[in-house]
Amino acid sequence: MIERLPEESPGEATVVTELLPSGWLRVCVPLPYSLRFVNSYLVPEPEGDWTVIDPGLNTEEARALWLAELDKLGIRQGALRRVLLTHQHPDHYGLAGWFQQQFACPVWMTEKAHRYAKRMWGAGSRFPLELGDWFGRHGMPAELLEQLEPHLQSFRERVEPQPEVSYLTAGSRLELGGENWSLIDAPGHAGGALCFYSESSRTMVVGDQVLLRITPNISLVPGPEEDANPLHSYLTSLQDLSGYVTERVYPGHRAPFTDLARRAREITGHHERRLEHLLGLLRQREAATAFELCELEFGSHLRRNIHNLRFAMSETLAHLAYLENEGKAEQGDEGGFVRFRAVTAGDPERGGE
Numbered sequence: 557m558i559e560r561l562p563e564e565s566p567g568e569a570t571v572v573t574e575l576l577p578s579g580w581l582r583v584c585v586p587l588p589y590s591l592r593f594v595n596s597y598l599v600p601e602p603e604g605d606w607t608v609i610d611p612g613l614n615t616e617e618a619r620a621l622w623l624a625e626l627d628k629l630g631i632r633q634g635a636l637r638r639v640l641l642t643h644q645h646p647d648h649y650g651l652a653g654w655f656q657q658q659f660a661c662p663v664w665m666t667e668k669a670h671r672y673a674k675r676m677w678g679a680g681s682r683f684p685l686e687l688g689d690w691f692g693r694h695g696m697p698a699e700l701l702e703q704l705e706p707h708l709q710s711f712r713e714r715v716e717p718q719p720e721v722s723y724l725t726a727g728s729r730l731e732l733g734g735e736n737w738s739l740i741d742a743p744g745h746a747g748g749a750l751c752f753y754s755e756s757s758r759t760m761v762v763g764d765q766v767l768l769r770i771t772p773n774i775s776l777v778p779g780p781e782e783d784a785n786p787l788h789s790y791l792t793s794l795q796d797l798s799g800y801v802t803e804r805v806y807p808g809h810r811a812p813f814t815d816l817a818r819r820a821r822e823i824t825g826h827h828e829r830r831l832e833h834l835l836g837l838l839r840q841r842e843a844a845t846a847f848e849l850c851e852l853e854f855g856s857h858l859r860r861n862i863h864n865l866r867f868a869m870s871e872t873l874a875h876l877a878y879l880e881n882e883g884k885a886e887q888g889d890e891g892g893f894v895r896f897r898a899v900t901a902g903d904p905e906r907g908g909e
């Protein structure tokens with residue numbers, strides 16, 4: 557979830573920034589959400605062409621920006637080698653198909669991430685209805701559920717046209733910008749997400765897995781293929797990523813930074829505090845729905861912003877799933893709603909909390 561910190565703006569004059577010493581270009585592509593920008597990276601290849609990483613959301617403003625910037629850089633047909641995607645969220649994936657059309661280039665992502673994209677935005681997707689039903693059982697009021705489906709459907713036009721995809725595999729390696737990169741599985745924020753790591757330059761492209769100033773959203777979503785404990789996967793991934801020495805970390809939002817392990821520790825601490833707070837809320841009451849807990853945790857002002865409310869709701873559910881998995885909370889069906897309660901009855905192993 558977005559922490560309430562002062563907005564840091566890259567400023568209108570810095571749409572494209574050259575990152576030194578890599579020579580990569582960071583392109584701040586506009587988003588019509590409170591995040592405001594996504595970072596795309598244009599990577600110069602030794603052969604004189606370019607790779608683009610995470611081109612952004614398909615809006616008129618973003619397309620106009622890309623056309624102008626690519627023209628200024630002299631990147632035309634044949635000069636774009638490929639699109640690489642760290643993950644399938646629309647703010648990263650949305651323009652991939654448009655780039656493929658413009659430049660007749662391949663688009664690469666993991667098969668798992670692609671499956672998720674098709675589930676969300678494929679023809680006849682039932683995901684908006686499934687999410688609405690599920691949030692309803694978790695206590696979200698009908699007037700908010702009514703906004704959810706059209707909101708989710710509105711992403712469809714922002715990811716069209718959808719690309720034909722070639723598959724990247726976690727654990728394999730990739731030549732990019734004259735360096736050899738390992739592809740690291742990075743679950744928790746998005747199933748099938750990848751980070752790219754170059755040992756020679758100690759650089760990591762992290763997508764949204766680790767961001768400065770904001771904590772990446774961790775969402776529990778319904779579905780048999782979905783991660784049942786995404787927060788656990790995420791915290792495990794942060795630990796894994798902390799084992800890599802970094803001098804340059806290129807994130808999907810906000811500024812690049814240097815010390816990945818330090819930021820990973822801060823984000824881990826944030827989730828530990830939130831888990832403790834949520835457990836405290838559960839202990840103060842008989843039982844509560846995820847929606848009630850979400851409002852207690854994030855505030856009822858989110859009712860006015862269905863986009864952020866959806867993330868807050870899924871994040872609350874991810875934290876509840878983590879607590880359940882640890883044996884600290886349990887859920888039951890009461891009057892058609894799922895309610896959570898703290899597990900308190902004498903368990904000596906957990907007695908000292």
Ligand SMILES: [Zn+2]
Pocket residue numbers: 594645647648764808809
């Ligand atoms: Zn993002």
